[in-house]
Amino acid sequence: MPRLxxxxxxxxxxWATLALAGGLLLGWQAGAVxxxxxxxxxxxxxxxxxxxxxxxxxxxxxRWGILALAGAGLLAYLHR
Numbered sequence: 001m002p003r004l005x006x007x008x009x010x011x012x013x014x015w016a017t018l019a020l021a022g023g024l025l026l027g028w029q030a031g032a033v034x035x036x037x038x039x040x041x042x043x044x045x046x047x048x049x050x051x052x053x054x055x056x057x058x059x060x061x062x063r064w065g066i067l068a069l070a071g072a073g074l075l076a077y078l079h080r
Contacts, residue, residue, distance in 0.1 A: 007060070011063065011064070011067070014067060015035075015038065015067060016035075018034055018038075018067065018070060018071055018074065019031050019032075019034040019035035019038075021074065022034040022074055025074075025078060026074075026077070026078075030074075034070060034074070038066065038067070038070055041066055042063055042066050042067070045062055045063070045066060046059050046062065046063055049062050
């Protein structure tokens with residue numbers, strides 16, 4: 001069985017928590033956008049960074065940055 005990477009697990013839990021929070025607070029459409037929509041942004045961005053830089057540290061920063069922006073956007077929308 002492959003080794004479990006804690007950072008990847010934490011990222012998945014954070015992503016799922018963000019999507020669940022959006023779904024519970026704003027409806028299922030917001031949850032779907034935060035779940036599927038982020039996948040459509042994060043996956044290509046990660047592969048683009050890795051193919052151009054070959055740096056997993058930069059890819060990790062980009063991935064977490066996108067997730068943080070989505071969380072900030074959700075908070076901003078809730079506090080409008």
